Amino acid sequence: MAQRARDLRPLIEGEAGQAEAQGRLTAHVVDALHEAGICGMWVPAPLGGGELSPKELLAVIETLSYADASTGWVAMITTLENGAAGAYLGDEAVERIFKGPRMPLFAGQGTRPGSAVRERGGYRLTGRWSFGSGMLHAQYTHSLAIVEDTGEPRMFVTPVEDITMLGNWDVLGLRATGSIDYAIDGAFVPESYTHPFAQFEPMRGGALYRLGLLDQALLCHSGWALGVGRRLLDKLIGHVGARAGRPGQLAGSDAFHTGFARAEAAFRAAAALVHQTWDDAERVLDSGGHLDVRQDTLVRLALNHITSTVAETARFVQASGGTTALREGPIQRLFRDVHAGMAHITSGPAVLAECGRELAGLAPGHAWVALGLEP
Structure with missing residues (x-):
């Protein structure tokens, strides 16, 4: 599947500018993602999906x-959520949702909840959510809400026809993700179209889904940071190399050489932590287990560290890129996309502080509940 993704690079790169201008991926790119099987890479195998391993x-x-930060972002979110739906929803919902010739795409929000009222046969869902990445390409939404009376957080799947798209995506970077706000006003959601937010045993599918929804999201964001970080450094290599031999250029600067070496080392070290962490996690899952508290900590730490490292890389590339980094183009777009992506709640400073607390042995008997430690 990674090779199929590599084969799409010329198309994705060629249409990235148009995608940013229109605020959504191009139809050509979306069709190509479907045809390559990427839109089903997270879906359980019994439903015809790829059910790839975490490392894959x-x-x-x-x-x-x-290839393009926005394309990677939309692909990871829409497939994470259709995979979760396939793994965790009831049989009736899955039979309806996955019956078409194409894998359905999902978009939504799992961090800022709406509210749900229990009714006979299901729930009545109401709320307003922000940052519904990929919503303009989705057939279904996947939204977090708190059940009134019980306080239980659950994910609710609704067809896009049940939502009101509110727009409000005028941002610095990741413009082509179309991460719009949306609202739902009293939609009925049948029981089979909802699942607990913290579900670690799938209804169908294997080891991947024992991670639960949040850890799968952390995997997504780690892969995204790896891709954009490497692209930043490679873009700078190309920029500097094209100007080598001219008087006063960076290619002849010892200060630049030193700075680039440090940036390369920092990125490779952060990437190594991501790969080591997920190598260990995959071994646990393949043996039939679940991640323990320390492994959950390292999953969060690895994401936080690669994200902050890539942000530093972006600043170095922007400072080194001269006027090229200021003008509209791939380097400027990467710089903007990185700073939009690093604002995601999963990479925030509060999570890093909690990681430090657990690693320092100051949270005995605690476990991770979403992005915080609780007794």
Whole structure:
């Protein structure tokens, strides 16, 4: 699957500018992602999906994100969510959702909840959510809400016809993700179209889905950071090399050589932590287990570290790129996309502080609940 993603690079790169201008991926790119099987890479095998392993998913997302940050972002979110739906929803919902000739795409929000009221046979869902990445390409939404009376967080799947698209995507970077706000006003969601947010045993599919939804999202964002970080450095290599031999250029600067060496080393070290962490996690899953508290900590730490490292890389590339980095083009777009992506809640400073607390042995008897430690 990673090779199929690599084969799409010329198309994705060629249409990235148009995608940014229109605020969504081009139809050609979306069709190509479907035809390559990438839109089903997260879906359980019994439903005809690829059900890739964590390391395989990491490689595909990295490859797509290297080609274009927004394409990688949309692909990882829409496939994470259709995979979760396939793994965790009830049989009636799955039979309806996955019956078409194409894999359905999902978009939504799992961090800022709406509200749900229990009714006979299901729930009544209401709320407003921000940052519905990929919504303009989706057939279904996958939204977090808190059940009134019980306080349980659950994910609710609704067809896009049940939502109101609110727009509000005027941003610095990741413009082609179309991460619009949306609202749902009293839609009925049948029981089979909902599942607990913290579900670690799938209804169908194998080891991947024992990660639960949040850790799968952390895997997504780690792959994205790997791809855009490597692309930043490679773009700078090309920029500097094209100007080598001219008087006063960076290619002849010892200060630049030193800075680039440090940037390369920092990125490779952060990437190594991501790969080591997910190698270990995959071994646990393949043996039939679940991640323990320390492994959950390292999954969060690896994402936080690669994200902050890539942000530093972006600043170095922007400072080194001269007027090329200021003008509209791939380097400027990468710089903007990185800073939009690093604002995601999963990579925030509060998560890093919690990682430090657990690693320092200051949270005995605690476990991860979403992005925080609780007794």
